[in-house]
Amino acid sequence: MLRSKLPWPAKSPRFTRQAPLLRNIQTKSESRRPPLGFAFDIDGVLMGGLDPLPKARNALRILDGDNPLKVKIPYILLTNGGGYTEQERAQKLSSRLDVQISPSQVIQAHTILKCYVQEYAEKAILCLGGRGDTMRKVAESYGFRKAYTTIDLLAWNPAIWPFIHAEAEFALAKPIDFSITPISAIFVFHDPRNWGVDVQIMCDIIQSGGILGNPYVDTNTQQTNPIQVIFCNPDLLWKSDFPQPRLGQGAFRESFQAVYKKLTGSEYPYVQFGKPTKPTYEYARRVLHNLLNDIYGVGELPNMYMIGDNPESDIAGANGAGWDSVLVHTGVYNPTSGIPPTHLPTHEAPDVEEAVRWAVEREMSRVDK
The missing domain is CATH 3.40.50.1000 (HAD superfamily/HAD-like)
Incomplete structure (x- = not known):
């Protein structure tokens, strides 16, 4: 597994609601367009039932600008779950993950x-x-x-x-x-x-x-x-x-x-519809592109990374859409089973924080060449 060799900021030992990790993604505050964007599954990647998985907050802090690029990296939440309005889901996740997530970042199955x-x-x-x-x-x-x-x-x-x-x-x-x-x-x-x-x-x-x-x-x-x-x-x-x-x-x-x-x-x-269908990934691509254009102005969509725990939905869909994919070991897929994933990801990572770090370092190495 690729370990961090770039100058990552030191990890903060604690995060609080008084200091949100991610300000509204639609706030126009940076001028430098990042070279990548993310789509995250929720259950098994960021959340384990009602509680955040251990490395979820660290991963989102990286996207908030605590990374060697020193920019906010846009992301959406792409889930096959549902049952709420996007506003309700954004509020629930914001509270549990100690971040500010906009309803426009949430794509549920419906x-x-x-x-x-x-x-x-x-x-x-x-x-x-x-x-x-x-x-x-x-x-x-x-x-x-x-x-x-x-x-x-x-x-x-x-x-x-x-x-x-x-x-x-x-x-x-x-x-x-x-x-x-x-x-x-x-x-x-x-x-x-x-x-x-x-x-x-x-x-x-x-x-x-x-x-x-x-x-x-x-x-x-x-x-x-x-x-x-x-x-x-x-x-x-x-x-x-x-x-x-x-x-x-x-x-x-x-x-x-x-x-x-x-x-x-x-x-x-x-x-x-839903992951891994092509229409759902095309819809997600348009949503993230619109978010980027709101922040930075009209431009090209950067390299997309799907972070998921289910090879059948997250990885298959990302591969079919031409996105890079990272399979994490905190959900549906069991790496100890000895059975390889049915759809091979670009990379595997033990958790969502390592997945994000790997993707950022990968894009930075391309920019440096």
Whole structure:
């Protein structure tokens, strides 16, 4: 492993909220454009459950200017997680990491759905995942004016899924008659809490052509004139604070497809976003480019580094986008297993601080040549 040989500033033994490590990334304070930018996964890289990983604060302090370049190095947080507005996620991370993170730096799995607002702003959409009416609030913050949830559907007709009683949550429901309200799209914003009811509702909407309770249309019509279905996170597994990885939204998608295929004989067409998909990395590239242009003025995007813990999402996506990638050993990937990562990174590092130091030194050595 490459050890630091450049004149890094001495590490501070302690960091406090009174002295934020990272001021707002959009503040125009430097004139020298840095030669690199970063995209960080969150869980398993910066955070371990609700708590920051040990080297996360040091890594962000380096990006704040405590580096041999003496400049702020721009970064974004690119996660397959979600469940909050970007503002809420930025506030939570700022508090826990002792930094000031702007909502514009946060790209969650469902952030890319902002691109669909123009098409669906006035059409009824079903928002799956999250707790209660959280995903409706996120969708409405993006500009979707007719966003509905599983709770809305169950409050309208509890017989949709007679195996649970959700009366306690019906107070959160929007009163709407779904027998005359066509659902135009199903957006799986975040991991569903009850797979059974959500798979049932998805199949009902698709098979009935968007009107719940209507007779089912033939499979060919379902396929040629489909209800738009978008999954925002392909992760089969994700790292929580439980010792072993947990099933994610990718597993829910597989469950839905298995049931739909059993019912109809074919899989259902869908759009997949989230790491490692190309559209998500293109979206992230545009976000970071805009941040850089806000700080330094219009210019070229520097070399991009993705720091992640999951070879299947972080590393595969970065490699496909032509970014450099660093796989850290603090999350999904287990370096002691003896099994090499399924997608080879540019570099491996024990933690996020070493990953950042390696990338900065690498770019500096190129500049010095």
